Amino acid sequence: MSDFDDNSTPFRLPVSAPKSAKETFAERLRRRRDTLGTETETKAITSWQSRARVLTAMVVESPHHSATIIRRSSEEARRVNGVEAIIFAQDIPPFRNSLGYEFSGEPLLAEEEVHYRGQPVALIVGKDAACCREAMSLLEIEYHPSPGILTIDHAIALSRFHEAPRNCERGTATAALKSAAKKLSGTFFIPPQQSALIGSGEVKVTPIKGGRGYSVRTRALSPALVRTAVARAADIPESDVQLEAISLAGVTDALEIEPVRLAMLATRAAMTCGSAVMLMVSREDSPLVRGQRHATRVEFEAGFTPEGRITAVDLKLDLDGGYFATDSATVMDRAILHADSVYGIPNFKITARLCLTNRLTSSGLPAEGSAQGAWAMEEVIRRVAAETRLPAHEVRQRNFYEEGSELKNTPYGQPVSAASINRVWKQVLRRSNFVARIEEIEKWNRRNQCYKRGIAIVPVKFGLGDPRPERDAAAVLVQILADGSVMVRVGVVDVNDGLHGQIREEVANRLGIQQEDIQVVLNDFEVLPRSTPVIGTDATGLVLRALADACRNLQGRLREVALQLFAARGQTEVEIEAIRFTQGLVGPDISPTSPLHFKEVIEGAWRKRVNLVETGYHRTPNLWWDHELGAGWPFSSFTYAAAVTEVQIDAFTGELQILRVDIAHEGSSSPNQSDRDFAQLMRAYTLGAGWLLSEEISHSESDASLPLHADEGVPGFADAPFQVVTDRLRPAGDPLSTPGDPCAEAPVLLAAGIREALWDALRAFGLKPGLTIELPLPSTPPKVIATLKEIGRQNREREEAARVKKTNPMVNKPGV
């Protein structure tokens, strides 16, 4: 009798019984845990081979928007020489196949179903990209595709939303609309925009500490998110994850969420193979590396007086939230919070819904959400102006927020500075010579037949800060070295947009030293616990205030040292509060005695063992936003700007050129940062201009043509406005809440002026009130021409109808 037959054994080894169809979830879990064992989870990195090599991992993406995976087989693929592992969802231990709660339950690798085109289905790990590609071609995954939901309209028709609608209301819009003198309603669609295709989306994950930790090299705008995600994927403490700094110079958009997903996939591959893994996507324009904005459908109803005063607006925004909402709710919030723009509408109701579609969206692009909200309102104003036959700029001005009245707060309760709106508005009107140019353009349009011009003015109010207050904080580390030079460490990703200079200037001013003595280290995620997201927050402002905090504390200590040094020189009458730090000198501001040199003080501090390392921290106080109440104080402050845009349309081809842009905006509080402000302004404006004019994403909806046709319509050098005139105004308001970099995202919204000017130019082509004309976005030449055709057609129909009516007066008479 063998031991195995002994019935008295208190426990049994698991028997590999055939899987029954009625397996319960718990049983399945147990079976998978047993079959997988623990060795795949933490494969020991013992051999030098596995330590030395760098494997390549490639993501197998779903070719369908929506499908059920019927069968997957990797037998053929595994035979390819050099392939180390092929990972499917079932190869991942239970509860580990998830990107985490921020991703709304998105699995790391698709299990039974795929929900967007490009969703990771499998991971192939091999010795190089070529063998991975070969294995990919041999991988057998059978899908049963379903049509899926691809448009917002489709989602609305099926009532597929992510959560309950969010709204925000002032007054009673419904009642006011009923009693309004004139009414208007309509819809409007804002298409998505893709992030720029810069660099590869490669992520490298290297096991360190014998496999107990990981070092991650990725291009990410929020590396802290990557660290958290990798730690979660590997089930290790975050302190065991190292982030390798990688230059992100020149990247200003959409690298927030995408690298997180890829880093988790790479970690999974590294865990399985026990080697360093370089993860890459199979196509350069894969949605996994190219973030995309939220498409938005706007529906509105407006009530107004014949004088153009809008009394009520009911605005409905439907945003494409993709299949996994991720942080789309924030985008929806931003849209709600910016939908009032600069207009104080007494009865204002805004409702926003997040539609569930089979797509992937991202929030990492500048001014995401806010642009959709503000542009929706500008569209309402333009249509009201057309209806009342008043110039659009007059209607805009009539509806501004008013100081001193009840309309001085946004619908959610945060006060608006009406004076600032008027200031930028008047400044840009004056500088651009707006009224005179309207006449000139009319004359020009009468004379010229090949080209027609249009002009428009658009104001902007932009909230600085993030509706998720946890993101509105920054930490810095300031360290004074023995010779008086200063080292500043900041936990913000370096995109080389001039933040260095601004930080240097701030520290130099605070400590009264030369800018050359200051060394700024951005991208520091090892020393500093908190990294500040660049997009969606006033990162610069937060960092500058954190620096002020650190410098204040350092100054306090140095003052004491200085006081002792003065005392040692026999100058005992110096008051500690009066000691100032200017031009490399330390001393009382009004002093008969000679001050100390900064270096002297530092030397003293060094000898006295005074702590010269200081952490600065800033969080904007009292930020809150309750989306259920529709109320809050979500922004640290608003920044205001206005732009006059003049465009020219080629009547024969529909091509468009921006001739001149005049912008009046509130700059950053430092007078020396005008270069940085201007550069930021131009970048954001280009982003908006491309979104509205040329960057078309043509999704091929049929599954047959797999590669997405991503047409690169990013505006080139010659597409930039011929002339740009900017007026940089001093920021008004509380210096403690003025933004550090007001031009980072707000100018994206100013691009709405291009669309408005385009509409103005269409008048020269016969656009009259009463015609129902749509101008789709982005307004590429084919679309402009299609619009012109439509104008011509409707005008002809009208003339025809008028002629018929004239010749036959009985037409359309009741009873005939």
Added chain:
Amino acid sequence: MQSWFSFELDGETCRVEREGTNVSLASFLARLDPCFSHFADHDPRHQPRLVVMGVLEGDRHRFRIVDSGLLMLPMLADRQIWTPEGIRNAEPEHPVNIAYQGGQFECSEERLDSVIALTFEGYYRPDLRRQGQINDQFDAIVTRTANVPAIREAAAQVFASTENLRHEAALRAERSGQEASVWTGRTDIFGDRFTKQLFRLGEQKPLQYVDGKKQRFFRPSTLVELLKLKRDYPDAVLVAGGTSLATFGETLDLPNLISLEGVRELNSVITHEDRWEVGASVSLTQAAEQIGRECPPFNKVLRRFGSRPLRNRATLGGYLANAWSAGQLSPLLMALNARVILISEGGERDAPISQFYTGKSTTLLRPDELIRGIVIPRTSETILSARGITSRLCDAYTVAPRRTFCEPYATGAFAIELRDKTITKAWLAYSGIADFPLRAREAEEFLTGRIWEEKSIIQTLPILNQCVEAGSSINPAAGPEYVKQLVGTLFQKFFYQHPLPGSIRPELLTATGEFARLDEAFFDIVRP
């Protein structure tokens, strides 16, 4: 055969040994030194890595900006390369370096390098005189992070300084009657380190290079040698500028490459009284410099062709041999009545450009033949009046999603010869609409003998619409309907921009009224 060659890199001799013939300069540099490591992630569309190449074109020494990723290594033999790194280090006080110190131009250092290289070329460009040409010089910059107004301003200052220098040099040279050489850039007026080195550059010598994998690269110096090589190596690939071949990178296996750059007969523009003979391996920039002044549409079309670094390398012969269906140049060459000369060991033959294209991506070119050059007739007043023609109108229009560096929707080029008001001959040519560039013959015939006025144009449109069929290879962003409309509207645009005095009454052309009336003719050409 030799297994090495050398070129000048940042002022120093760089010896290349056993490197593959199809290795690009970018990947070579990336391996050469860590300071060039950013050359490794070169991508011609999204992140070109630009360098400046010193060349001798005919008797003129020139700096040309080129894309290092599209430059095969053996092409560099006996040439000079300045990387932005080298430009910075060689003369930190150079006006170009000073212009981009401090300030906010581009977020990315590598892209700022491209801006510096482009400005560097512009600084030494003798034909860069007008502010408007700055767009043309910088059209390779397509990013969301470029601060275009600031770059424009900085570049304008740099170019203004060179203009002053040139004026002073011309005044000095006037005494010896040499001022022409100053304006054409044949003398060194700068006398700085870069030009001193450039003017030392001699002609390219013949090269027979074999790399580590026994792949050969030939650069013959005469046509006879070239034809002989072509016979000896029938599988050899001919390469001139290499802008299209190099996009395939090192994936292509090219056992034998024959470069046309050294062949003198193919490298010259000969100006005759009645025609220009442009060699097949003359770069587009060079061609524009030679004939653009007399033939403005040529310059106009080239301004929207690719980008400056591409035009500096792309050649007329390469353009024709590639048979690009949406290419912007072919319609203009057709409108100019140009002929292409094909040569083989059997002899020469020629054909009008309109007959050169035989179908989708196919041409008249036989496997044993190569393009020798293009003959473009000149149309000076004396030539025209000898034929009894009072005026010749010619223009070309390109429509594209953005101004430069993109796949165009369509191009139309038109030429009309008039005796007083009567059309004696017309050329209407298009590309990007049908499967290959073509002329609208029926419409041309219809126009002949008619008066150049609005009525004739409107009558021509239906015929034009019938004879140009939308092909299958049109730009997918445009759609067939739009592209088809452009056939008529581009011709109308030509008419309205080139009216005979008095043929259009200005009061008829008021905005709204005119459009409502003309819109039928504009767009709804198809009428049952």
